[in-house]
Amino acid sequence: MPDELQSAFAAALCDPDLPPPAPVRSSGKRRFDVYRNNRAVALIDVLADIFPVVQRLVGEEFFRAAARIFIDTDPPRDPVLLTYGAGFGDFLDDFEPAATVPYLGDVACLEWARRDAYHGPDAHSVTIDTLADFPADRLGQAQLTLLPTLHLLRSRFPVGSIWAGVEGVDMKRGEDVAVLRPDMRVETTVLTPGAYGFLSALQDGAPLGAAAQAAAEDSAEFDLAANLQGVFALGAVIGITDRC
Amino acid sequence: MPDAHPKHPTIPASAGVGLKPVHYETILSERPDIGWFEVHAENYMGAGGPPHRYLEKIRASYPLSIHGVGLSLGGDEPPDPDHMARLCRLVDRYEPGLVSEHLAWSRHDGSFLNDLLPIPYTRERLARLCEHVDRLQSALKRTVAIENPSTYVAFDAEDMSETDFLSTLTQRTGCALLLDVNNVYVSAVNHGWDAASYIAAFPMESVAEIHLAGHAPDTDDFGAPLLIDAHDRAVADPVWRLFNDVLSRTGPRPTLIEWDNDVPDWSVLYDEAVRANALLAEALGTDVKAMSHAG
Numbered sequence A: 001m002p003d004e005l006q007s008a009f010a011a012a013l014c015d016p017d018l019p020p021p022a023p024v025r026s027s028g029k030r031r032f033d034v035y036r037n038n039r040a041v042a043l044i045d046v047l048a049d050i051f052p053v054v055q056r057l058v059g060e061e062f063f064r065a066a067a068r069i070f071i072d073t074d075p076p077r078d079p080v081l082l083t084y085g086a087g088f089g090d091f092l093d094d095f096e097p098a099a100t101v102p103y104l105g106d107v108a109c110l111e112w113a114r115r116d117a118y119h120g121p122d123a124h125s126v127t128i129d130t131l132a133d134f135p136a137d138r139l140g141q142a143q144l145t146l147l148p149t150l151h152l153l154r155s156r157f158p159v160g161s162i163w164a165g166v167e168g169v170d171m172k173r174g175e176d177v178a179v180l181r182p183d184m185r186v187e188t189t190v191l192t193p194g195a196y197g198f199l200s201a202l203q204d205g206a207p208l209g210a211a212a213q214a215a216a217e218d219s220a221e222f223d224l225a226a227n228l229q230g231v232f233a234l235g236a237v238i239g240i241t242d243r244c
Numbered sequence B: 001m002p003d004a005h006p007k008h009p010t011i012p013a014s015a016g017v018g019l020k021p022v023h024y025e026t027i028l029s030e031r032p033d034i035g036w037f038e039v040h041a042e043n044y045m046g047a048g049g050p051p052h053r054y055l056e057k058i059r060a061s062y063p064l065s066i067h068g069v070g071l072s073l074g075g076d077e078p079p080d081p082d083h084m085a086r087l088c089r090l091v092d093r094y095e096p097g098l099v100s101e102h103l104a105w106s107r108h109d110g111s112f113l114n115d116l117l118p119i120p121y122t123r124e125r126l127a128r129l130c131e132h133v134d135r136l137q138s139a140l141k142r143t144v145a146i147e148n149p150s151t152y153v154a155f156d157a158e159d160m161s162e163t164d165f166l167s168t169l170t171q172r173t174g175c176a177l178l179l180d181v182n183n184v185y186v187s188a189v190n191h192g193w194d195a196a197s198y199i200a201a202f203p204m205e206s207v208a209e210i211h212l213a214g215h216a217p218d219t220d221d222f223g224a225p226l227l228i229d230a231h232d233r234a235v236a237d238p239v240w241r242l243f244n245d246v247l248s249r250t251g252p253r254p255t256l257i258e259w260d261n262d263v264p265d266w267s268v269l270y271d272e273a274v275r276a277n278a279l280l281a282e283a284l285g286t287d288v289k290a291m292s293h294a295g
């Protein structure tokens, strides 16, 4: 049986224009507002915790106003709020008042990736020495399993440099960024040309040979030896299997 | 697999504090003399990362209590089975000495409302709450403690008082109670109840844990005092006095200092625990005295 009291209570909680349901003893507005505020402020604080750079870029007042609209359009469904805020980057992309800061959504996506990597599954990285044990003639068929916390982002803005607070960066130059947590620290790295294509292909399950080909198509500057070194140095690989 | 937490199976009747990430490093390096820690279950339902790494280390040296905030036991729908399963996994992993939840609801129609919302104390609500608590205790295969809320609005047409509601809940389900003394004080001021009478009517034999926290003063539309359960400051003096009154009835019980917002330096939190311990030690003294008189 649907519960009318809780339906009406929940509706009034999320919409300050609705009156509290009748069984709530009428006692002015401020008492019910405590519940409205508790909910909104706590959710805005959750977002402020995940997106400190977005907040720094637009200021606290703008951030909190935007966050309040976000929680109305995309309210949480899960009591585990560690997963809340995944849609904030997409929301900011379409958020008219933020149109003058066109890279804001991409910065939010980077910060979300960091949050997700922080709480993601643990896994042990392997070193490049592991490749030496692999039969050289089958290297093209080697399947590299990547860290479960690896997030790859491609932006038409220098999103990694903006996030890191680098000054005087060329705003017209895009950046590819990898976010991952090899141990307990979340790492954020701006990728060299082709590395995004290489890692994306590996993440999609392509063997080494096919991934190198995809990377070369992604960028003519792609250097396989340097990228293999780089991928292992990042701690992005957790295992190698022969795909035969 | 060997038992991961063979030590500290139960929570001592001394002061503990709510575990906050800003204190992880201090706790591990200083190993403070503190009875136990409590965590919010939902903050440790991520797959991995630093929260679990730190909690494993702290759990190896201290007793732990797990306090759920998301099961919505007072809701119109039964507790979400997936969420209950996550809580079971967390309890299996960390083997806490106490598991607790709230007399409140926070979910409706698939949406999580992120606050501990009040329910009217009617027979119908009580029946539903009992069924939800039964489900939780069967899933966990253990007793849980249910916490009294702090409330800001009242309902018309209730069948019973909060203390009668909680008494009947424990009788029907066998659950324990978590007596939040700050919540008693906040609700008493907000609704014009007499806090001492509330304490006198509370089923003290069921109290497995006590909470102490700070509240923020405000006023309602008519200028009447309205206290907010903010957990953002030190425990107020009237709450300490009420705590002392509770201890004279219960004897020492595990007592938690909750400080969740504007979290202070470890030393400030620790001093609150020291203050609680002094009162707990006195309560132990009175208990012993009372017993020797009786003997």
Ligand SMILES: [Fe+2]
Pocket (backbone or CB within 6 Å): B147, B180, B211, B213, B258
């Ligand atoms: Fe509490």
